Amino acid sequence: MIIAVDGPTASGKGTISKRLAKHFGLPFLDTGLLYRAVGWTVHQRGGNADNSADALAACAFDDDLLDNPELRSEAVGGLASRVSVHPEVRQALDKRQKDFAGQPGGAVLDGRDIGTVIAPDADAKLFVTASSNARAVRRFEEMKRRGEQVDFDDILTDILRRDDRDQNRAAAPLKPAADADLLDTTNLTIDAAIQQAIALVNAKTSGRRDKDPA
Numbered sequence: 001m002i003i004a005v006d007g008p009t010a011s012g013k014g015t016i017s018k019r020l021a022k023h024f025g026l027p028f029l030d031t032g033l034l035y036r037a038v039g040w041t042v043h044q045r046g047g048n049a050d051n052s053a054d055a056l057a058a059c060a061f062d063d064d065l066l067d068n069p070e071l072r073s074e075a076v077g078g079l080a081s082r083v084s085v086h087p088e089v090r091q092a093l094d095k096r097q098k099d100f101a102g103q104p105g106g107a108v109l110d111g112r113d114i115g116t117v118i119a120p121d122a123d124a125k126l127f128v129t130a131s132s133n134a135r136a137v138r139r140f141e142e143m144k145r146r147g148e149q150v151d152f153d154d155i156l157t158d159i160l161r162r163d164d165r166d167q168n169r170a171a172a173p174l175k176p177a178a179d180a181d182l183l184d185t186t187n188l189t190i191d192a193a194i195q196q197a198i199a200l201v202n203a204k205t206s207g208r209r210d211k212d213p214a
Contacts, residue, residue, distance in 0.1 A: 001026065001106040001205055002121075004114035005197075007128035008174060009077065009162050010135035012185045012193055016128055017110035019194045020201060024108070029100045031111035031118070032080060034093050036071040037061045039079025049082035052089070059092040074143065074158070081162045084112070087171035094118065112166055115177035124204040126197060127176035130186040135159055 003020055007013040014030055021028035038058045039049055047054030070076060083089050094117070101107050101119040109118060115125035130138075136156035143150045166174035176182060181200045185193045 001123045002101050002119050003106070003108040003201055004101075004119045004122035004125045004177070004180075005108065005110040005128060006112055006114050006116070006126070006174070006176070006180070007110075008112075008130075008135065008166065009081075009159060010139045011128045011130045012138075012190060013110050013126075013128035015190055016126070016183075016185075016194055016197045017108050020197055021108040023198055024201070026106055026108050027100070027103065028108045029097065029110075031093075031097050031109055031114065033066050033071055034096060035080035035084045035089070036076050037065045037068075038083045038089060038093070039081075040065070040068070040071055040076050042083060043076075043079055049079045052086040055083040055086050056088045056092060058083070059089060074139075074148075074155075078158060078162070081165050085165055085169040085171070090117075090171045112174045113172035115180050116175065117172045120177070124201040125177050125180035126183050126200060127180040128183045128185060128193075128197075130184060132156065132159055132163065134186045 001024065003026065005013050005017045005020070018028055038055060038061065041058035041061050042049050042054050045058065047058065049055060097109065097118045101109055111118070115122055133156065136152060136159050139159065140150055140152045140155050181204070183193065183196055183200065188196070
């Protein structure tokens with residue numbers, strides 16, 4: 001069973017995806033980490049994230065880099081959004097994602113184009129979203145808990161900028177797949193959002209699982 005979870009930054013899709021993977025006993029891939037690894041590598045090499053050649057050269061990173069906690073920072077998130085607009089980068093990372101999705105037994109993947117590009121035949125597709133203000137509040141509180149000095153208006157501006165890049169890039173723009181279920185988490189607790197996500201996946205896959213041979 002393949003579960004595709006897409007949505008904008010700070011919508012809750014990462015947490016929801018991890019809980020779906022645990023609930024259904026499936027491996028999980030945060031595909032955004034791949035783009036963060038590219039952005040981080042470009043920066044470490046003194047390159048320009050907006051330059052397609054620099055970004056493409058950074059795609060051959062070692063998988064061990066995905067365990068680097070620095071990839072989770074806001075600054076690297078911004079770099080990831082910038083390198084992700086390059087079609088060459090997306091093509092270079094496609095195989096890693098499709099191989100993960102296609103492993104025996106299936107998987108859960110979250111990102112921006114899982115249901116539309118990486119796994120268009122996924123058994124269940126969710127598009128997790130929330131208002132830009134709600135997402136900014138979540139990110140603001142998360143960063144404060146980490147002890148970072150942050151300004152709410154700066155975070156909101158950054159989220160809106162990322163949304164614009166993700167939704168309007170030429171290659172695999174962020175948008176719901178035609179057959180995706182929308183999950184708006186603006187007014188939901190994380191536990192309520194997870195329960196709704198599980199229910200949506202069950203509704204999409206129960207018939208298929210019932211038909212599977214024992």
